[in-house]
Amino acid sequence: MSPHILCYFSGTGNTELVSMLLAEQLGDASLHRVESILSTARSRTVLTGDHPLVLLYPVYALDAPPIVYRLLAHLRRNENEDVPNRAAIITVPCDPHTTNSAAVLGVRRRLGRWGCRVCYENQVVMPANVLWSYPEHWNRQLLE
């Protein structure tokens, strides 16, 4: 089986941990931060059609973080890039709520435009790294 290419973005470490554990389990995977692919021309050597791409990222406001879209635009711009033909998307939200499944839609659409088939999607729920502020009267109701 082809070695997997794991590309991840992690703001505060949750997705990094999930990516490292997955890489360990797969055994044959190479692990790359989205930032390092964006900062160099390395995508040419990192991504190839033969190796399945595994994209991992936290959910930001029910979507993928902007940097993930920047990565996809970057890859798209390199027309000669040998883009992967298969991909998996693993999101790392803090809430198992089903609305978080929207966070794959834009990414899946962009990958589809390259002819890259998304053959696996999953969520790994991790702790929150963000606080929501509720109106005072909601807080009071929750406490009562």
Ligand SMILES: Cc1cc2nc3c(=O)[nH]c(=O)nc-3n(C[C@H](O)[C@H](O)[C@H](O)COP(=O)(O)O)c2cc1C
């Ligand atoms: C700006 C922002 C928006 C977020 N929006 C959501 C959200 O819509 N749904 C959710 O479940 N978690 C949301 N989170 C929480 C993170 O997705 C979650 O804690 C994730 O595991 C953090 O991963 P990381 O440590 O790799 O950055 C948000 C976090 C931030 C910073």
